[in-house]
Amino acid sequence: MCAARWAILIVCLAVGPALPPVSLAADEFPEISKLYKQGKRVEALDRLERFLGANPRDSRARFLKGVILTEQNKTQDAIKVFTDLTIDFPEMPEPYNNLAVLYAGQGDYEKARQALEMAIRTHPSYAVAHENLGDVYATLASRAYDKALQLDKSNTTAKAKLALIRELFPPRTAATAPATPDAAKSAALAAQAKPAEAAQPAQTAPVAPSPAKPAEPPKAPAATKPAEAGPVPKAAASPPSGPTAVDETKAVLRTLDDWARAWSDNDPDTYLAFYAPEFKPPKGESRAKWEAERRDRLAKPRKIQVSVVGPRVTFTDATTARVNFRQNYTSDNLKTTGRKTLVLVKHGERWLIQQELVAGK
DSSP: OTTTTTTOOOOOOSSSSSSSOOOOTTHHHHHHHHHHTOOOOHHHHHHHHHHHOTTTTTHHHHHHHHHHHHHOOOOHHHHHHHHHHHHOOOOHHHHHHHHHHHHTTOOOOOHHHHHHHHHHOOOOTTTHHHHHHHHHHHHHHHHHHHHHHHOOTTTHHHHHHHHHHHSSSOOOOOOTOOOOOTTTOOOOOGGOOOHHHHSSSSSOOOOOOOOOOOTTTTTOOOOOOGGGGSOOOOGGGOOOOHHHHHHHHHHHHHHHHHHHHHHTTTTTHHHHTTOOOOOOOTOOHHHHHHHHHHHHHHSSSSSEEEEEEEEEEEEETTTTEEEEEEEEEESSEEEEEEEEEEEEEEEEEEEEEEEETTOOO
16 A cells, blocks of 8 residues: 555546536637646646636636646645635535645645545545545554654554554655656646655654546546545445435425526526536537536526426435426426426435436436
């Protein structure tokens, strides 16, 4: 086992992953991400700044800006970018994880712990955050055992525990430190985090950030131990029962009502936020194209009224629900009614739409 596992995560730039839906300039952002992958960081950052001037709430562009600032060793600027993302998009776990890496790089493992706990609270099945949290606890424990030995050199129990941690996380040296990955790979903090190594007592077993293959949410994030390769499989969960089933049914119905209300209120940001990262548009089109069309449709009518009639909720397992209902839609130029089925999956404490099916599908 090796402690060289921490890395600044980058998002899947070609497809909108676990980040909230935002307004994207379809022609601009792919070009910026291409520049980044080619290693043209300065040019990419310059175009990002201009792009964000016109799209200040674009979460993916802001995220990439934080990654580039990290690579440029502008740690405080990167921390501000990721912190602002946690404020504007608290449902995203990735900025919390990256904050933890940056704090660990400064030797502030208490802040790193808090950030990782927020990532896990937001996304309980986020495997890389769980592993990073374990590494933080290991470092804190290493420091505590070392302090115990300084106070009592005859403490054989503390000595044995410290030796075990050092075996799990051997101190990094210049000879063993991996090289910084190329532009096509992760934007890792890695061996650039020299202040973090200097800040740690020589006797402790440091758990410094290091390069790793980037995660692409919502797929299994980053490379972890084989036993923790990704989120908990849904097949391992059974449908809720008793009081839990009642509570989850209410939660699903609240999501359905809030989704219809956001649609009726012509609020595209809130409306699109009800769709899971893994949602696939029904006609096979790209997620970006589908989102653009939905925004256009919500903007055109002066008035929209969507109502949900007679919803029936069934659970496939503890994290998957199907809701069948009649949808009534009325706008200035269209009035329709028909049956629809939504498949919802649980992300943290939220139920999000994974699939939409019309009658007969």
